[in-house]
Amino acid sequence: MNDNALWAVTLSNGEHAVVFYALSVAGLAMAAFALRQFTTQHEVSIRYRPAVIAGMCVALVAFLSYVVLVLKFDAGYEQTADGWVATSNAVLSWAPRYFDWTVTVPLLVVEVVAVSTLVGARATRYRAIGIALALGMIITGFIGGVAIDDGTDLGALWLWGTLSALCMVGLYVMLVMALLHARREMAGSTALPVFNLAIVLLIVIWFAYPLVYAFQGFTVTSGSYTSAQVILSIADIIAKIGFGALIHKVAKLRTAEDLAAGVDTGHAGPIWINGEPVMGTKDGRRG
Known part of the structure; x- marks a missing residue:
């Protein structure tokens, strides 16, 4: 274990408790949201259901990763007279x-x-490019932030971090283009403001991740490690649960609008949002 790694710090009792709390709460929140997505997936039509299923998978994968984070954080630090000292398992409270x-x-x-106005070959192209950029962003970040010398090689940290940032910029461009396309195709739709909010939320909250990545390039203290774990836990909750909830609402609103337009969606019954029916049955009657 590299003694200069971000996770190789000695934590006070308070810092240890705060990190454990943040990881545990984030994990439990992911589990709750995954269950919610599973039980409410039939609230939207088959056309938009891939978005809800993807959101459920996001929360489930995140929950499992937080289980590992909690277990490895617990095993990665030993309590001594000087505080909680990192062991060789400490890296697995981060990686x-x-x-x-x-x-x-x-x-x-x-x-x-899945909930945008992109369809056919254009949707396939956007999805493929977006997934490739997302993988590039994360993999290059992992190489610089963890794989090379435990993220302590500043040259590697900034080289791979720059490549990750370029992929992030590409993702931002893709998100903005999808939003602009939606603004043209969904003018007047009740789903458009919610879709706007979802995209803006994702763009804003993603800034938290390079900020934490930069901690490794400037300072390595127990405070920076604790802050990083808390910030990432909060950012994950917002990016996965907050964003997922907004996407779910977009899917419900678009389902309701399809029903009102007489589109055969394969969905029967009213669409409920905040305890109120938005649209009635397939003939478009309001509930």
Whole structure:
């Protein structure tokens, strides 16, 4: 274990408790959201259901990664008279985040495309490019932040971090283009403001990740490690649960609008949002 690695710090009792709390709460929140997505997937039509299923998979994968993070964090630090001292397992209180992101970030792209106005070959192209950029962003970040000298080689950290940032910029361009396309095709739709909010939320919250990555290039202290774990846990909750909930609402609103337009969606019954029926049955009557 490299003694200069971000996770090789000695934590106070308070810092150890805060990290354990953040990891545990994030994991439990992911489990709850995965269950919610599973039980409510039939609230939307088959056309938009891939977005809900992708959101459920995101939460499930994140939950499993947080189980590993909690267990390895517990095993990765030993209590001594000087505080909680890192062991050789400490890296596994950090690295599984990248394993999670390698799967979940591409799935976030799938969620966006599934409820957007992109269809046919264009949807396939956007999805493929978005997934490739997402994988590039995470894998290059992992190489610089963990794989090479435990993220302590500043040259490698910034080289691979720059490549990761370029992929991130490409993802931002793709998200903005999908949003602009939706604004043209969904003008007047009640789903459009929610879709706008979902995209803006994702773009804003993703800034938290390079910020934490930069911690490794500037300072390695127990405070920076604790802050990084808390920030990433909060960012994951927002990016996976907050974003997923908005995408779910877009899917419900678009289902309701399809029903009102007489589109055969394969969905029967009213669409309920916030305890109120949005649309009635397939003939378009309001509930």
